[in-house]
Amino acid sequence: xxxxxxxxxxxxxxxxxxxxxxxxxxxxxxxxxxxxxxxxxxxxxxxxxxxxxxxxxxxxxxxxxxxxxxxxxxxxxxxxxxxxxxxxxxxxxxxxxxxxxxxxxxxxxxxxxxxxxxxxxxxxxxxxxxxxxxxxxxxxxxxxxxxxxxxxxxxxxxxxxxxxxxxxxxxxxxxxxxxxxxxxxxxxxxxxxxxxxxxxxxxxxxxxxxxxxxxxxxxxxxxxxxxxxxxxxxxxxxxxxxxxxxxxxxxxxxxxxxxxxxxxxxxxxxxxxxxxxxxxxxxxxxxxxxxxxxxxxxxxxxxxxxxxxxxxxxxx
Amino acid sequence: xxxxxxxxxxxxxxxxxxxxxxxxxxxxxxxxxxxxxxxxxxxxxxxxxxxxxxxxxxxxxxxxxxxxxxxxxxxxxxxxxxxxxxxxxxxxxxxxxxxxxxxxxxxxxxxxxxxxxxxxxxxxxxxxxxxxxxxxxxxxxxxxxxxxxxxxxxxxxxxxxxxxxxxxxxxxxxxxxxxxxxxxxxxxxxxxxxxxxxxxxxxxxxxxxxxxxxxxxxxxxxxxxxxxxxxxxxxxxxxxxxxxxxxxxxxxxxxxxxxxxxxxxxxxxxxxxxxxxxxxxxxxxxxxxxxxxxxxxxxxxxxxxxxxxxxxxxxxxxxxxxxxxxxxxxxxxxxxxxxxxxxxxxxxxxxxxxxxxxxxxxxxxxxxxxxxxxxxxxxxxxxxxxxxxxxxxxxxxxxxxxxxxx
Numbered sequence: 001x002x003x004x005x006x007x008x009x010x011x012x013x014x015x016x017x018x019x020x021x022x023x024x025x026x027x028x029x030x031x032x033x034x035x036x037x038x039x040x041x042x043x044x045x046x047x048x049x050x051x052x053x054x055x056x057x058x059x060x061x062x063x064x065x066x067x068x069x070x071x072x073x074x075x076x077x078x079x080x081x082x083x084x085x086x087x088x089x090x091x092x093x094x095x096x097x098x099x100x101x102x103x104x105x106x107x108x109x110x111x112x113x114x115x116x117x118x119x120x121x122x123x124x125x126x127x128x129x130x131x132x133x134x135x136x137x138x139x140x141x142x143x144x145x146x147x148x149x150x151x152x153x154x155x156x157x158x159x160x161x162x163x164x165x166x167x168x169x170x171x172x173x174x175x176x177x178x179x180x181x182x183x184x185x186x187x188x189x190x191x192x193x194x195x196x197x198x199x200x201x202x203x204x205x206x207x208x209x210x211x212x213x214x215x216x217x218x219x220x221x222x223x224x225x226x227x228x229x230x231x232x233x234x235x236x237x238x239x240x241x242x243x244x245x246x247x248x249x250x251x252x253x254x255x256x257x258x259x260x261x262x263x264x265x266x267x268x269x270x271x272x273x274x275x276x277x278x279x280x281x282x283x284x285x286x287x288x289x290x291x292x293x294x295x296x297x298x299x300x301x302x303x304x305x306x307x308x309x310x311x312x313x314x315x316x
Numbered sequence: 317x318x319x320x321x322x323x324x325x326x327x328x329x330x331x332x333x334x335x336x337x338x339x340x341x342x343x344x345x346x347x348x349x350x351x352x353x354x355x356x357x358x359x360x361x362x363x364x365x366x367x368x369x370x371x372x373x374x375x376x377x378x379x380x381x382x383x384x385x386x387x388x389x390x391x392x393x394x395x396x397x398x399x400x401x402x403x404x405x406x407x408x409x410x411x412x413x414x415x416x417x418x419x420x421x422x423x424x425x426x427x428x429x430x431x432x433x434x435x436x437x438x439x440x441x442x443x444x445x446x447x448x449x450x451x452x453x454x455x456x457x458x459x460x461x462x463x464x465x466x467x468x469x470x471x472x473x474x475x476x477x478x479x480x481x482x483x484x485x486x487x488x489x490x491x492x493x494x495x496x497x498x499x500x501x502x503x504x505x506x507x508x509x510x511x512x513x514x515x516x517x518x519x520x521x522x523x524x525x526x527x528x529x530x531x532x533x534x535x536x537x538x539x540x541x542x543x544x545x546x547x548x549x550x551x552x553x554x555x556x557x558x559x560x561x562x563x564x565x566x567x568x569x570x571x572x573x574x575x576x577x578x579x580x581x582x583x584x585x586x587x588x589x590x591x592x593x594x595x596x597x598x599x600x601x602x603x604x605x606x607x608x609x610x611x612x613x614x615x616x617x618x619x620x621x622x623x624x625x626x627x628x629x630x631x632x633x634x635x636x637x638x639x640x641x642x643x644x645x646x647x648x649x650x651x652x653x654x655x656x657x658x659x660x661x662x663x664x665x666x667x668x669x670x671x672x673x674x675x676x677x678x679x680x681x682x683x684x685x686x687x688x689x690x691x692x693x694x695x696x697x698x699x700x701x702x703x704x705x706x707x708x709x710x711x712x713x714x715x716x717x718x719x720x721x722x
Binding site: 060133213 | 329331332333334339342343346349350351353354356357358360361362363364365367369370371372374375429432433434435436437438439441442447448449450453454455456457460513516517518519520595598666667669670671672673674
């Protein structure tokens with residue numbers, strides 16, 4: 001090693017392994033590497049400078065005051081105009097209604113697999129068009145089986161309904177015992193009073209643990225900044241539902257809470273040409289969905305996992 | 317306090333000086349780190365879309381490496397237990413090198429998780445008190461505690477011992493032995509919690525098996541000591557550090573047993589999946605045989621099994637394992653074999669097919685490869701620096717100068 005140059009100073013510390021010229025070279029190398037490292041990181045500058053302090057320090061949804069919300073809504077409106085060419089966006093935050101627990105029932109005897117619900121959902125909820133993100137996945141089973149592992153995800157919608165097929169649309173089941181909520185390390189996703197599982201898009205760290213945990217493959221991740229062509233953005237947005245999401249955060253179906261909490265149906269239901277979809281208040285025995293549960297033989301998907309979905313399937 | 321600052325400065329000073337090979341090694345690692353940094357900066361700007369991951373396969377090589385490295389960190393315990401519980405003198409001389417490896421591995425783990433999240437700027441949301449730390453519900457929150465606790469424990473144990481050596485004192489047992497015992501339990505816990513992260517998910521039948529944690533530990537206790545056997549020989553050769561053959565021999569015995577247990581557990585898993593032959597077999601079928609014409613992972617897993625079985629055979633034949641070249645070959649094979657089995661073989665197939673039965677294959681993009689290589693290089697760099705600082709202190713070349721000698 002470098003102890004070949006014994007120090008002339010007798011008081012010098014124990015045989016040093018450091019030799020000065022070598023040391024200076026080492027420091028020089030370290031400085032050069034640091035500079036190169038800085039240069040290599042330069043593509044990230046935009047990512048860092050795009051985040052304002054206000055956004056960086058924004059609190060969890062449940063901690064926001066009315067004042068905070070007002071400011072944030074204003075920011076969202078501005079961003080919708082700048083990024084997506086929205087003309088007069090409105091941001092609302094409808095709260096869960098008292099005495100309401102939403103439920104969904106889907107009639108598999110009637111569904112023809114047209115995927116109209118999928119398209120309506122994308123348009124309503126401002127999903128990313130570049131990657132073709134969709135909340136609803138419609139699968140086709142050969143008659144005689146309902147084994148998902150044998151299901152067809154790529155059937156041709158122009159040919160539906162094919163006589164030997166059964167179609168099953170699958171979206172977030174708003175589970176009572178939701179695995180996604182349990183696993184989130186930062187409480188960025190939770191269940192609201194009316195049963196809807198929501199995501200605070202500004203709090204999510206993007207670890208995708210919830211996506212791994214969901215047995216219904218109902219969560220979607222923004223691998224890049226969502227793209228929505230000008231003129232296609234839905235300007236009526238809810239804070240916890242269809243407002244534009246940021247790159248790197250998770251999203252999912254919210255039963256269109258910005259509509260349903262105001263007494264309207266979810267977009268997927270309105271788009272369904274066959275009336276296969278029934279939506280309503282599970283706590284109201286007179287609601288459509290309650291009637292279906294009382295009068296039809298309903299089942300839930302993957303009941304053995306004890307997720308206790310609020311999304312029911314039935315045949316009639 | 318001033319004395320401690322001088323100690324730190326002198327120790328850090330060590331890393332700026334060394335032989336030609338040392339600087340070549342540093343240059344190589346720095347280049348890899350810088351390439352990785354560039355790739356990561358690109359990923360930050362454009363999002364995780366530049367990786368091979370998708371909504372279907374939402375975790376890839378980052379999480380695979382993370383899992384493997386948690387095991388490497390935990391494996392330090394395989395030196396600590398013989399050294400402190402069985403008072404194995406040969407290992408006690410070098411146990412610090414294992415603990416330092418654990419620190420480097422934990423830093424790499426943290427790096428791999430950080431590059432995997434979509435919003436690293438929001439990681440502060442995990443801080444208890446300031447953010448919202450979802451403890452005890454989320455296993456990821458448990459993992460944060462497990463990993464940071466293990467990092468602190470080892471940092472204290474190493475820091476205290478090294479500083480005492482520098483001062484010329486014998487380390488006082490009460491200041492570090494209790495932490496050694498905590499660290500033994502803690503090491504087991506970090507890998508157990510990491511296994512629970514996966515096997516607690518009912519929606520992923522491939523992971524939802526009670527055998528995941530024991531498998532993780534067994535494979536870690538083979539790969540970790542395997543790496544250490546190779547490292548100890550390098551340190552003996554290049555740093556003139558006295559590493560006794562007894563230390564290497566003890567580690568060899570540990571690897572042999574761990575490899576056998578690991579293969580046994582793998583066999584148990586394969587039997588359960590294939591003999592049951594239920595619908596939940598799909599992921600295992602995809603991994604070992606291919607599914608619906610997709611077979612991206614088949615060559616990987618069979619290579620891993622070949623490497624692991626061969627390594628085990630070498631380790632069981634005295635004529636081979638007493639030859640250092642064969643021993644080193646076995647260690648390399650075990651290390652690579654377990655990396656593949658645990659990374660590509662355990663993380664990825666759980667996503668294929670998706671819970672809805674769709675098959676979309678995954679292979680890492682160049683960005684992921686470069687970022688991963690960069691983090692590995694960073695880990696090697698950190699471990700090299702640790703060794704560079706600590707070895708002269710252990711050899712007595714770097715120590716406190718006492719004024720009394722005048």
